[in-house]
Amino acid sequence: MKAWDAIVIGGGHNGLVNACYLQRAGLDVLVLEKNDWVGGAATSRELTPGFLYSNCSYVCSLFRPEIMRDLELPRFGLQVISYEGGAVFTRDGDYLANYRDHDAHRREFARFSKRDAEAYDRYSRDVTRQCRFIQPLLMRTAPDPTSFKPRDLGELLYLGKKFVGLSAEEMALTLRFWTMSISDFLDEYFETDVIKANFALSGIIGTALGPMSPGTAYVLLHHYMGEVDGSVGAWGYARGGMGAVTKALAASFKASGGTIRTGAEVDHVLIKKGKAKGVVLAGGEEIYGKLVVSNADVKRTFLKLVEEKELPEIFLRRVRNFKIRGSSGKVNIALDSLPEFPALPKDSPVYRADMHFTDSIERMERAYDDWKAGRWSADPFLDMMIPTTLDPTMAPPGKHFMSCFVQYAPPKIDGRDWTDADRDGFAESVISQIAQYSPGFRDRIVHMEVRTPREIEAEVGLTEGNIFQGELTFDQLLFNRPVPGYAQYRSPIGGLYMCGSSTHPGGGVMGAPGRNAAAEILRDLAKPTLHMSPAHDVI
Amino acid sequence: MNHHPTIKPLADARTAAQSHFRTLRLGTPFQPRIDALALKQDWYNWAGYRAPHSLWDEELEYFAIRSQAALFDISPMTKYRIEGPDAEAYLDRVTLRDVTKLKPGRVHYTAWCDDDGFVLDDGTLFRLSPTRFRLCSQERHLPWLLDSAFRYDVTVEEETEAVAGLALQGPTSFAILRDAGFAGVERLKIFDLAEFAHEGATVTISRTGFTGDLGYELFVPTDKALSLWDRLMAAGELRGIRAIGYTALNRARLEAGLIVANADFTAAEHAIRADRLRMPDEIGLGFMIDPDKGHFNGRRAILEARSKKRLRHVLVGLEIEGNIPAEHAIVYYRKSQEVGLVSAAMWSPMAKRNIALASLQRPYGDTIVDDLWVEIYAMRELQYQKLMKKAKVVPRPFIKLDRRTANPPADF
């Protein structure tokens, strides 16, 4: 019976990136995907005739350009359509927009506060400094601080040097930055509620934290990382929806000789004498491989796909303690016409960008209080956009697809599972908020897909519906991600690797975990990695 | 149950200002006149305004400064109005030079630093009255200025858009102002200012400029901008008044040895890389520091850097052999060791010298001034002609014109 060189469990973007790099290194790689389509949380699906839904992830910003180049994604059809800025609507019928042009940006802020308008440069300098510190770490394996191996010591030294290369003032800011709440951080720069809300949203998207929680300043970086050192046009819609990213990855993978099987759900990993030997599909079929890479999150991988007895107790305990609470949902809407927002001038570029209705930190934080109490937010935070204003391929002519990312939605309601009635109530909280700012909105709705953490877990397989495969708090970053001692993509089981967003550097459609895992695997196989571009310099 | 806050529509100045997104580059109050003269339509972005590089001929525009009179629109310059009983004490704490020595009706060139003694910007401070000042600068500093005002009885307001500004520079500038009817302008000595009547409003005229030549700067409320322009143009017709763009002005300022923030040094609030920050002593502004005046921002750090000899850079004027401008050339010691970078360079038509401003790593340019070289990459028909030219540290300004300070000003 055939034994593959590598079997990748899960055809999400990180699984595909990983598979691509392994295949290109000369391995014979099989990707197994439980759904009838690949893509994981980066998919485009026709859920109602004529409309393509980016029904999970919805923008392309963090994907590492080094990976795009190595895997020739533009050649395989990936087109990213840049969009400009976005806006927060205010309760007094106005809005605050973000414009790419520096001076337009300043003038827009000056409508609300001249002081804040002029504070932006210093804010942006300080955030950029932090990004420059963090960014080079994305494409490196995190060192093990408890190890005395030369490589780990070398990496620690690298980290130390990065740190010592900072001025004393920067070091102090870095230390504070990592433990501050985005709300406190912004208070040091800005005075206006809506301007603070405008920046704070990047500190909470995807997390189970509110803007007043310490540690959210770091999350902001996670979302800004795409923009450092000349990644111009980093924010954009993938033409044809986010599925275009994974479609291109799949095409790249197949072109290099890789094999994908869809509709192939893995039941468990075959382990013999502490070594992974392959997988067993839900139907009982056994597939053999010299090594197995899991794109599933760490909990799913080790609590569902691997038998408890195969794992050391301390590892199991840490996996169980891994925090992977879902905090968000998604409402995807097909519209028969472009919604109107009376607050926006008709020719505003904001129609083509992201829109928000949460105009104060307090509203954001209160939305989070609901989550803590086990409820969806009564006044939710939305990150909403209409990609069809720039990409007509996603809807019939004149019609539109709207993506609403919604926070907060807990993995359980009051400790019990979500019901359909809960789901409808959740959707209503979203629709009624939009309708407040867009009269007649309800009448334009042709079809709607509502995804609570329940649906996200069921379809994509993300435990508790957590879009980052694990929270981005300090206890789960770098050498702590996913668990201490196993932050280098390996596991206690020989030949079983992890490559999902549960691993360093974490979630978002970034591809770095998949790439870094491939680098570690190839290192173990003593194979060259010449086909992997090193991380871009930050100078 | 949903709890969305209700939306209360609001129609005010804030919503009225939304439409700015349709015009990324604003016109200044003088734009109708400048547009009419902009035969080249060669624009650049000056702080969000559409400003001309050159209007019709950059050579002739430059010579208008040196031989006639040049009119340059400085409206996009950032302006702050600083007023109140504590204004003097406040500015004395914020800026380097001793403001208590700046009398009403006087202007001085100054700079201001952060706590670590790194220069935030340089600019001109106009003392309009005992309690009223105007601070003009390249970059924006409102948060810094407001935070500095904590516990001072002073108001700080940004007034860039409300005040239009013109620089009238060149040998005939005085005669033009006199002929335009600004009686008493002859009494203005260098760095003096006075207020004059114009169309029922007030125009503030100072004998200042950025050219090293005889010249004046005029500030007027926006709605009187065009009539002021016309008044000067009419009076100056026979004396060769010309509107000019930045390229010409930039040459004149380099001859005068003047520096520009974010061109010759990186302003502290813009510096992402820690080693790009500069202390006043490192960019030739050490003369502004007055250790004997009251406390001022950066004092501790600046004096400590001096006493512990921690100054790492020096900004110098260079004269380079030959006539090929050394723009952004690397400076070497003994033709091999890299010691600095040229930030601005030109062949000076006035001085007939090849001049440059350069930032060097001490001790080069400070105690070691011999055997300095610049490597010029001169692009000629798609090939670099690489030239290694000897450079000599020379004092600034590169040209000194007696007419700049002559009293009474000459009637050319």
Add this chain to the structure above:
Amino acid sequence: MTSSELNWDAIVIGGGHNGLVAAAMLAKSGRRVLLLEAGNEVGGAARTEEFAPGFRVSAVAHLLNRLHPDVVKTLELERHGLTIERGNFVPSVALSKNGPLTLHGAYGEVLTGASSAEQSAWKQLRAQLLRYAGVLKPFLSRRAPDLGNMSLAEMTGLGQTALALKRLGKEDMRDFLRVLLMNVYDLLDEQLSDDRLKGLLAFDATLGSHLGPRSPTSLLGLYYRLAGEIGGLAGAQVQPKGGMGAVVAAIRAAAEKAGVSIRHASPVARVIVEKGRAVGVVTQSGETLRAKTVVSAINPATTILDLVGPREVDTGFVRKVRNIRMKGDAAKLHLALDRPPQFPGVDAAGHKGRLVIAPSPDHVERAFNPSKYGAFSPEPVMEITLPSLVDASLAPCGACVLSAVVQYAPYALKEGWTAGKPLFLKAIMAQLEIYAPGIGATVRHAELLTPADIEARYRMPGHWHHGELQADQMLMSRPVSGWSGYDTPLEGLFLAGAGSHPGGGISGAPGLNAARRIIAMRA
């Protein structure tokens, strides 16, 4: 010769316990030291005061659990009247409708009232917490590392910490690095199951800070508590006889013995600055006092913004000082009771201990929520002591004093504390009534000190720690980054209060470290 003509080596502003410690240390080093106290007696928030006829209570801090051993030793406090004996350790009792749970000895050497499974889980967790707190402990008595300019001693100190980490063993070190900045809620969830115990720990971790148990970094609060020790045992606590004022009296006696001159009712109006150097102070009565060194043991923001004034320092520094978050959430309740209250199920020893109302971490979190928006907790959490049970002299015969620290009472209450205070008192009494039925009827007098009252009465602006004790305001960032080593941008001016590293609590550590710094600098 009047004192104004005397030339002092050091003037210490503020006679709180840190000011007294700093003054005593400096005097012991041979300096002539003058301590200026604004009030009529020293002790600051650690005084014992009469709040109703015949009823006396520790003003703000009512439990001694972290007086630094170096302070006790160096100042020979035991010779000056401080007695701490193991027998005096008091338990912590988690009150509950389902019966209490008690941590005995030094922070629960023995746990009673819980299942045996919980007891063994606690034993493990306690050991782990103490181990990890132990790694951090040496930082308490050292300057925070100076990032810009690290000295050999500092490097060595950090190296020792690294070694201490390595000594934990690989897996323990990994866990340490994971949980360091975690929230307390999740850690408790991972290891414990009894809500009463978890509630108590969640309360302890967040006591005195603007955090809820679910806020990341909240676990640090617990480490901070457990890095403290008394009588040589980490986590132990005593109710001092005579109230906290008795502890202060011992420090004061040590200071006077060392030669410190103490002047009461001498609030300082400003610090005299000449050419970037602090050279003395002017009192509010107009007297000029000059000294080589000025040490401020009061709030850092008050020191810089009011006494020095922003004109003498740089804008960036003023910015940082104004950005110190110091809006506290802790209120203090004093009740004069006709008779000792009865907390059902709690034994006599328990009544002499610390009684905590924090039924679950979720409850604490819910209590925290409103404080984020400027509202007080409708169901506040609190720690209660009954000091007159330990020292009968504090109350008239048969009567009883109740002292409680209550959260969350936000400093900037939206409705203002004049309107809010009676409502908050009502909410507190409602909670007390649940756990000590009938207590309300025995109240002879109630005094509630809101953060605004504490600010006014004890000159502690906003926060009893003189600045939030959160990760981003600790170590190198306390009181502000760049100036965490007790010195200031003004030569000759030092900060020695709780606003400096390591922070608040009756530890004396900031005063101790500041004095050591001054002595080391030969200032």
